[in-house]
Amino acid sequence: MIVFRSVCKTYKLGLLKKTTLAVDDLSISIPTGSVFGLVGPNGAGKSTTIRMLLNLIRPDRGEVLIDDSSVSDGSFLRDVGYLPENPYLYDHLTLRELLQFAGRSCGLSATVIAQRTQELTEQTGIAHALKRRLRTFSKGMRQRAGLCFALLHDPSLVILDEPMSGLDPLGRKMVCDLILDLKQQGKTVFFCSHILSDTERLCDQIAILHQGRLVHEFDSDDLAEFRSGERCLEDEFVAAVGQDTVQKEMPS
Amino acid sequence: MAGQRSKWLWLLIVLLLPVYAQLHTGSWAQRAELRQSQSVGFLVPSQFSRVLACGYKGLLADYQFLRILTFFGDRSLNQQPPTAEDWDYFRDSIDVITDLDPWFYDPYVLTEGLLTWDAGRIEEANALLAKGVRYRTNDWRLPYYIGFNNFFFLKDHAAGAEYIMKAARLPGSPSYLPTLAARLAYYGGKSQTAVLFLKQMLAENSDERLARRLQLRLLALERAAQIEDALQCFRHDQQRDVVKLSELVSSGYLESLPEDPYGGRWGILKNGRVFSTSKFVEKKKTDVE
Amino acid sequence: MMQRVWALALVTCKEGIRDRSLYGIFLFALFVLGLNIAVAGFFMRDLGKVTVDMNLAALSFAGLLLVFFIAINLMAKDIDKKTIHLVLSKPFSRGEYIWGKYVGLLLVILFAQAVLLLFSCATIASVHAMYPNYFAGFSWLVFFVAVFFVYLQQALLCAIVVFFSAITSTSFITLIFSMASYIVGISLEEVVFYLRSQAATQEVVASAALQRTLEVVSWLVPNFAAFDLKLEAAHGLALDWTRLGVTCGYGVMYIVILLLLASLIFKRREFN
Numbered sequence: 168m169i170v171f172r173s174v175c176k177t178y179k180l181g182l183l184k185k186t187t188l189a190v191d192d193l194s195i196s197i198p199t200g201s202v203f204g205l206v207g208p209n210g211a212g213k214s215t216t217i218r219m220l221l222n223l224i225r226p227d228r229g230e231v232l233i234d235d236s237s238v239s240d241g242s243f244l245r246d247v248g249y250l251p252e253n254p255y256l257y258d259h260l261t262l263r264e265l266l267q268f269a270g271r272s273c274g275l276s277a278t279v280i281a282q283r284t285q286e287l288t289e290q291t292g293i294a295h296a297l298k299r300r301l302r303t304f305s306k307g308m309r310q311r312a313g314l315c316f317a318l319l320h321d322p323s324l325v326i327l328d329e330p331m332s333g334l335d336p337l338g339r340k341m342v343c344d345l346i347l348d349l350k351q352q353g354k355t356v357f358f359c360s361h362i363l364s365d366t367e368r369l370c371d372q373i374a375i376l377h378q379g380r381l382v383h384e385f386d387s388d389d390l391a392e393f394r395s396g397e398r399c400l401e402d403e404f405v406a407a408v409g410q411d412t413v414q415k416e417m418p419s
Numbered sequence: 420m421a422g423q424r425s426k427w428l429w430l431l432i433v434l435l436l437p438v439y440a441q442l443h444t445g446s447w448a449q450r451a452e453l454r455q456s457q458s459v460g461f462l463v464p465s466q467f468s469r470v471l472a473c474g475y476k477g478l479l480a481d482y483q484f485l486r487i488l489t490f491f492g493d494r495s496l497n498q499q500p501p502t503a504e505d506w507d508y509f510r511d512s513i514d515v516i517t518d519l520d521p522w523f524y525d526p527y528v529l530t531e532g533l534l535t536w537d538a539g540r541i542e543e544a545n546a547l548l549a550k551g552v553r554y555r556t557n558d559w560r561l562p563y564y565i566g567f568n569n570f571f572f573l574k575d576h577a578a579g580a581e582y583i584m585k586a587a588r589l590p591g592s593p594s595y596l597p598t599l600a601a602r603l604a605y606y607g608g609k610s611q612t613a614v615l616f617l618k619q620m621l622a623e624n625s626d627e628r629l630a631r632r633l634q635l636r637l638l639a640l641e642r643a644a645q646i647e648d649a650l651q652c653f654r655h656d657q658q659r660d661v662v663k664l665s666e667l668v669s670s671g672y673l674e675s676l677p678e679d680p681y682g683g684r685w686g687i688l689k690n691g692r693v694f695s696t697s698k699f700v701e702k703k704k705t706d707v708e
Numbered sequence: 709m710m711q712r713v714w715a716l717a718l719v720t721c722k723e724g725i726r727d728r729s730l731y732g733i734f735l736f737a738l739f740v741l742g743l744n745i746a747v748a749g750f751f752m753r754d755l756g757k758v759t760v761d762m763n764l765a766a767l768s769f770a771g772l773l774l775v776f777f778i779a780i781n782l783m784a785k786d787i788d789k790k791t792i793h794l795v796l797s798k799p800f801s802r803g804e805y806i807w808g809k810y811v812g813l814l815l816v817i818l819f820a821q822a823v824l825l826l827f828s829c830a831t832i833a834s835v836h837a838m839y840p841n842y843f844a845g846f847s848w849l850v851f852f853v854a855v856f857f858v859y860l861q862q863a864l865l866c867a868i869v870v871f872f873s874a875i876t877s878t879s880f881i882t883l884i885f886s887m888a889s890y891i892v893g894i895s896l897e898e899v900v901f902y903l904r905s906q907a908a909t910q911e912v913v914a915s916a917a918l919q920r921t922l923e924v925v926s927w928l929v930p931n932f933a934a935f936d937l938k939l940e941a942a943h944g945l946a947l948d949w950t951r952l953g954v955t956c957g958y959g960v961m962y963i964v965i966l967l968l969l970a971s972l973i974f975k976r977r978e979f980n
């Protein structure tokens with residue numbers, strides 16, 4: 168169970184400490200074992216939300232809880248796999264060394280690491296590149312390597328920031344299958360994406376974030392209607408974001 | 420079109436190259452002239468250079484030493500006698516070098532080789548050597564140099580004997596040192612003493628520029644010693660001193676008067692020591708009468 | 709915990725060793741060593757001293773380049789390119805990250821210094837063979853002790869780099885601050901003792917404020933000059949082992965305290 172409880176975050180930028188509101192009074196709860204999709208236009212605060220979940224940055228107000236304990240103690244990380252947006256991995260390492268590092272840092276034994284490495288690289292289709300340095304990888308391959316890095320220790324919570332970006336249609340399908348597979352195994356998946364069609368296909372729950380605020384939430388019933396074609400996520404997304412923009416501009 | 424343009428560029432480069440070559444040679448020639456006319460180089464006082472060395476004191480000392488070597492190397496190559504200013508620069512440089520690395524042996528050798536014979540600044544040389552004695556506590560050569568300077572140049576036999584005995588007590592010193600002190604005290608300022616000393620210095624020196632100077636001086640001193648020996652025989656046989664040195668040849672004590680390699684003329688001092696009008700200093704032209 | 713620190717250290721070390729700029733630094737050091745062989749003949753007597761001077765200078769200067777370019781780059785790239793997000797999403801505490809990175813940097817420098825030391829020994833041995841009569845004061849033991857202290861000095865500097873990387877956001881500021889720390893640290897002793905001798909011999913007392921400032925600075929910045937055994941090695945002077953022990957302990961303590969401070973500050977830091 169992941170809970171965001173009235174979370175606010177402002178950034179202070181530059182010497183003049185100009186403040187920008189990144190996330191404003193966000194409250195979400197995600198049950199264990201579900202797939203949660205966070206969508207929103209660029210700069211909506213999606214990455215900020217994810218970084219607060221990972222304790223990379225701290226909320227100014229409110230709290231982020233995983234299974235009823237605050238993320239700030241860091242003990243939950245053993246069970247988390249994270250794929251950042253455009254992951255930059257160590258240039259001069261080979262893929263095998265990178266995955267070894269991921270395994271060792273989670274305390275896995277060498278045999279488990281070797282086994283998981285084989286499985287995951289075959290599943291993501293980069294098994295042929297195990298001995299290559301990461302600097303020679305294309306964007307798509309890097310994305311796949313990042314996925315392997317995130318999933319190596321078989322975490323129960325998987326956080327994916329734009330997992331489809333830079334991937335060809337085959338890659339997108341691979342990621343979709345991977346997420347469905349994780350769902351099957353009863354893992355919690357938290358991801359954000361621009362690609363609405365994939366989101367609606369995969370998620371149990373979707374939240375739309377705009378200018379740091381939660382503007383709309385869809386539960387599994389809504390999603391069933393999207394999938395059956397009765398409603399269209401894209402239209403409702405545009406409507407929700409558009410309405411929010413109008414509301415904001417009204418007072419001025 | 421692009422090919423045409425790069426052809427022009429090549430042509431421009433080919434045209435500019437000779438100009439560059441001309442300026443390059445000109446610049447180097449200018450520098451050479453400047454270095455000759457420069458009386459002294461710059462020197463950073465040791466309080467600052469010890470800080471500025473940023474932990475590379477030894478290396479800075481090596482570099483500074485190479486500079487002073489080339490400076491005096493240039494001077495002797497161009498047959499320019501060093502001026503008093505040059506010698507000040509030399510002394511200060513050695514001072515800075517030995518402040519940076521007081522254990523460095525080479526600057527002390529150079530001091531003994533140049534600052535005494537060529538510049539006649541015996542006290543200054545002794546002061547520098549004394550610094551070496553403080554740090555290189557196990558090196559017999561430095562007190563030996565000071566002892567020699569006291570005997571030969573300053574005629575201070577007491578101080579000279581003290582230093583030579585000090586040298587004799589240090590490990591590795593030659594066994595003849597204790598008797599040498601006695602001989603030095605007896606001969607005092609005679610040329611034979613200096614011959615012995617120079618031979619020892621030459622034996623442990625590998626720098627060719629310094630060696631050439633020392634060899635020239637050794638040759639001159641050997642000849643002076645030869646004349647002194649003949650004088651002594653003459654005095655012993657005839658019970659009187661010669662009036663002119665040519666008497667030694669005419670009375671058969673010398674086959675001929677040897678030539679001063681520095682180009683001077685020999686003479687006799689009142690104490691019986693032979694000297695040369697060249698004062699054993701290299702000159703471009705001997706204009707001494 | 710040790711396992712995680714070691715895993716990160718290994719990754720950092722591999723990343724550093726495979727960096728191309730390492731070859732540039734090697735080339736530079738080899739050039740100095742070659743210069744040594746060429747220049748040795750210009751000196752008259754103390755060839756051993758000059759050789760040791762140049763070898764230690766090559767090792768320590770290459771070490772400085774290593775710290776100022778490769779180490780700073782390894783620290784800064786993590787934060788600039790957000791690789792640190794990946795690392796911190798694994799069960800690393802912030803403190804473990806700092807120590808892992810630091811040990812990794814030490815490994816990079818250890819590797820580079822070991823390679824250079826090999827070349828350096830070969831250089832000394834060949835100059836020794838060329839001019840066997842002029843190595844009277846030379847001692848391999850003192851030389852190796854001096855090399856160890858050069859390494860310790862770089863370990864200190866690495867800790868400073870890690871510290872500044874932990875508190876600043878740009879690598880350029882880290883570079884400036886750690887360079888300034890080095891320059892102050894290496895020259896501080898000379899200035900302090902000079903002022904003291906001035907105060908003792910002449911009646912002029914340097915202003916009390918200046919003395920006070922220097923006193924404070926000497927607590928903040930490590931005295932790098934204490935780790936400089938180049939002159940001792942050059943002349944094969946006798947080593948005072950208690951002095952070396954104290955210096956060694958002083959350095960290690962400084963490193964530990966600085967890194968603990970760095971992890972304390974790093975805990976509070978946010979990564980956008």
